[in-house]
Amino acid sequence: MACSHNNTIWFFILALFTVLISPVISSRVSSLMKLPVIVESRSSVDSYCESWRLAVETNNAVKCKVVPSKCVSYLETYYGKGQFDKDYNVVASYALAFAKTVKMGGDCKDAWVFDVDETLLSNLEYYKAHSYG
Structure with a gap:
């Protein structure tokens, strides 16, 4: 053994x-993975806000009702400077690749079920309308 x-x-x-x-x-x-040539140190606020955003996106920040004030500018940059779009495109590519591997039953009764709250909707417009705060 x-x-x-x-x-x-x-x-x-x-x-x-x-x-x-x-x-x-x-x-x-x-x-797929382009690493930065120069690693810049990030502020502890940016690091905190990135962790906060991940916790919210994965539903691990259950009691979070508002964006912490120190993360407003971080979110504005995240959504406004293209990182959100890059993250979205990566996730969409993985989802599409997975969907292409699914074998259909052949009876025309197959269906995709989406959790609309987290899967198909974006909070981007909400954040923009509320100045990312």
Whole structure:
């Protein structure tokens, strides 16, 4: 049993290494993930606001009713300078890729069910109308 476990671990490490060094795969990954050339330090406020936004977007900030005042300018920048659009496009691409893999039943009774509150609607217009606050 221990030998089988060791073989599994080595196989996983080998597979991971192969993926990381494969030119075809790494070129695809690098086209999706562009890392910044210069890493700039962010303020603790921006870091907090980014974490706050993630918590809200994933419904982990249950009692949050308003945007914290220190995050208003962060949200204005996030929505107004293109990062929201980039994030939206990445998520939409993943959703479309997944949808293309779904096998239909062939009886014409297949349906997609969306959670409209979080899936199809954007809060962008709300934030704009309320000056991101």
